[in-house]
Amino acid sequence: MMTFQQIVLASHNAGKLKELQAMLGDTVQLRSIGEFSSIEPEETGLSFVENAILKARNAARISGMPALADDSGLAVDFLGGAPGIYSARYADGKGDAANNAKLLDVLKDVPQEQRGAQFVCVLALVRHADDPLPILCEGLWHGRILTEASGEHGFGYDPLFWVPERDCSSAELSPADKNQISHRARAMSLLRQRLGLA
Numbered sequence: 001m002m003t004f005q006q007i008v009l010a011s012h013n014a015g016k017l018k019e020l021q022a023m024l025g026d027t028v029q030l031r032s033i034g035e036f037s038s039i040e041p042e043e044t045g046l047s048f049v050e051n052a053i054l055k056a057r058n059a060a061r062i063s064g065m066p067a068l069a070d071d072s073g074l075a076v077d078f079l080g081g082a083p084g085i086y087s088a089r090y091a092d093g094k095g096d097a098a099n100n101a102k103l104l105d106v107l108k109d110v111p112q113e114q115r116g117a118q119f120v121c122v123l124a125l126v127r128h129a130d131d132p133l134p135i136l137c138e139g140l141w142h143g144r145i146l147t148e149a150s151g152e153h154g155f156g157y158d159p160l161f162w163v164p165e166r167d168c169s170s171a172e173l174s175p176a177d178k179n180q181i182s183h184r185a186r187a188m189s190l191l192r193q194r195l196g197l198a
């Protein structure tokens with residue numbers, strides 16, 4: 001069993017840090033890579049897995065600590081899985097509000113039954129920058145894209161993601177609820193098992 005007291009989180013996204021720390025509890029402290037560097041690595045991979053590993057290695061190299069990365073995104077069925085790994089950059093780096101506006105616009109004439117989508121999360125944990133055996137865990141969360149934004153919680157595409165099991169948007173869930181059922185929660189639950197924390 002691997003034990004860690006501190007892990008650096010290879011993410012500059014404050015929403016992810018909050019969610020992942022809440023899911024991990026007190027046993028492991030996540031430190032933000034922002035404490036060490038403000039430079040974000042280029043996400044050049046073609047898959048969530050490749051980007052997660054790339055971010056984790058980069059953070060381990062910069063911090064000298066074990067590193068956890070989260071590469072995630074929204075895969076929309078009607079768009080053949082787009083924006084997928086490009087979710088953060090969907091509106092050319094203009095941010096969450098612009099990403100959401102673009103997605104609503106692209107789907108404006110698409111009927112309910114064709115608005116299926118899934119959030120994807122891949123977590124990669126490396127013990128050091130050159131770790132030959134990263135731990136990889138994934139989680140999916142199925143839902144549908146709403147026709148207008150709703151809710152104030154969460155981040156990113158949460159206001160547009162309708163959660164069938166709760167009949168509300170992901171941004172209408174309390175943070176605690178989202179952290180029970182999200183793509184990130186599923187991936188983290190697997191990671192906790194792998195680390196012997198579950």
Ligand SMILES: O=P(O)(O)OP(=O)(O)OP(=O)(O)OC[C@H]1O[C@@H](n2cnc3c(O)ncnc32)[C@H](O)[C@@H]1O
Pocket residue numbers: 010011012013016040043070071072073074087088089096099119154155156157158182184
């Ligand atoms: O790469 P880091 O620094 O971790 O931060 P990031 O925000 O760029 O993260 P990603 O590259 O993994 O891109 C993830 C995108 O998918 C969106 N996303 C991921 N998880 C989400 C969630 O739980 N709720 C809403 N949107 C989410 C998020 O808003 C980003 O636009």
Ligand SMILES: [Mg+2]
Pocket residue numbers: 043088
């Ligand atoms: Mg990113």
